[in-house]
Amino acid sequence: MPSCEGKNPRGRPRGFDKDQALQIAMEVFMQKGYRQTSLNDLTEALQVKKPSLYAAFGNKEQLFQAVVKAYVEGPVSYVRESLNQPTSRDVIKVLLKKSVDLLFLQVKPNGCLAIMSTAVAELEDTELKAGIIQKLRLQQDLLEERFVVAIENGDLPAKQNPTTLASMIATLHKGLSLQAIGGSEKNELMAVVDAFVELWPGK
Numbered sequence: 043m044p045s046c047e048g049k050n051p052r053g054r055p056r057g058f059d060k061d062q063a064l065q066i067a068m069e070v071f072m073q074k075g076y077r078q079t080s081l082n083d084l085t086e087a088l089q090v091k092k093p094s095l096y097a098a099f100g101n102k103e104q105l106f107q108a109v110v111k112a113y114v115e116g117p118v119s120y121v122r123e124s125l126n127q128p129t130s131r132d133v134i135k136v137l138l139k140k141s142v143d144l145l146f147l148q149v150k151p152n153g154c155l156a157i158m159s160t161a162v163a164e165l166e167d168t169e170l171k172a173g174i175i176q177k178l179r180l181q182q183d184l185l186e187e188r189f190v191v192a193i194e195n196g197d198l199p200a201k202q203n204p205t206t207l208a209s210m211i212a213t214l215h216k217g218l219s220l221q222a223i224g225g226s227e228k229n230e231l232m233a234v235v236d237a238f239v240e241l242w243p244g245k
Contacts, residue, residue: 060098063088064112067105076106107173114180120144121181130192130244133185134211138235141215145222145231182212198244214238 070087071079081102085095099105124137189204198207218231 061112063090063098064109068109068113071106071109121184125184125188130189130197131239131242133188133192134242135235135239137185137211138215138218138238139232142218142222142228142231142235145219146228181215182208185211192244202243 066087067084070083074083079102081092081095084102084105085092088095090098095105099108120140121137124133124140127133127136186204186208189198189202189207192198193200193202193204198204218234221231221234
């Protein structure tokens, strides 16, 4: 999204960049967790006043929803690229290696997926939580669909369960995030991915 132009809503500073604001808000939520993040934390990090925050995103819950949407469509958009690989083995190789690359884009690994999942778990609004969990499960659902196709094409043995395979990948994905937070080096996690790919039941 481009920076906001034209007539600005009351309280919103001229030149307010919503994409940049979402990235900053994402970092705040990941550092503090949803529950511990206050409006003051957000306005201080974004360098705006509360009316500007409300004008751009609404309340804290609405901002968090926007952050999750940006997370799914931005940092983890590589999931769709991986699904276009010719075999299921290539799919998981590209997916997991790109996920490790993402974890180490910053000087200090952020374990983004694991932290984002933890932040969602803190939500008290069950309807909001369900909606956000559904967005974060998009990767797993897409993988399951891809594995169904792989079984139909003979790329995966018919005895394999696509739901279980997708869940296994999602679990490993979160585990890589936690290992990154715990201090594992990038080359160590890439070695884990390579070992997992070698054990994959597909072609």
